[in-house]
Amino acid sequence: TQLLEQSPQFLSIQEGENLTVYCNSSSVFSSLQWYRQEPGEGPVLLVTVVTGGEVKKLKRLTFQFGDARKDSSLHITAAQPGDTGLYLCAGGNTPLVFGKGTRLSVIA
């Protein structure tokens, strides 16, 4: 099973700040997914990135897939308390296996 490393593991910021979380691996992936999970719920798929260098935007969230398809980043602009949750990346040529996640807390 290919390993995905996420950083930071925990992040606590004030409302309105920007942040970036990272998902890295030594392996090449055909695609990567980002999910957000709220307490007591299952993860919800935010985006799938497929092409090296690809950038996708979802409102205030910007996702980027590295040129070599080994890493990805998620940037949130002007974070809001509603962005609080566990952000998970998943990918690989094997079935859906997650990184350890980044737990984000946005304080009003």
Next chain:
Amino acid sequence: DAMVIQNPRYQVTQFGKPVTLSCSQTLNHNVMYWYQQKSSQAPKLLFHYYDKDFNNEADTPDNFQSRRPNTSFCFLDIRSPGLGDAAMYLCATSTPWGQGFKAFFGQGTRLTVV
């Protein structure tokens, strides 16, 4: 409408008493997954099915088994639950890996072992 449905949402079982968790899907996806998620951790893959082809992760305990009688349903059986098996159990479905990949999760079953 919910597309991946897990029942029950909350399950309390006694130590050592077999328990079955269920999952159904309306998406007709080929792939179904079971994950275990403990507090403050990421979901850990236990098994997945590609159609009827069953795949067991190497570190999934023998105490955990699964059945997929048809495309729509998948079950997780815990033969002798221990206190360490208390967790959220997540079911997911997906299209085959590749272009247009889509995955959906159920809301999970929170298992308590007493």
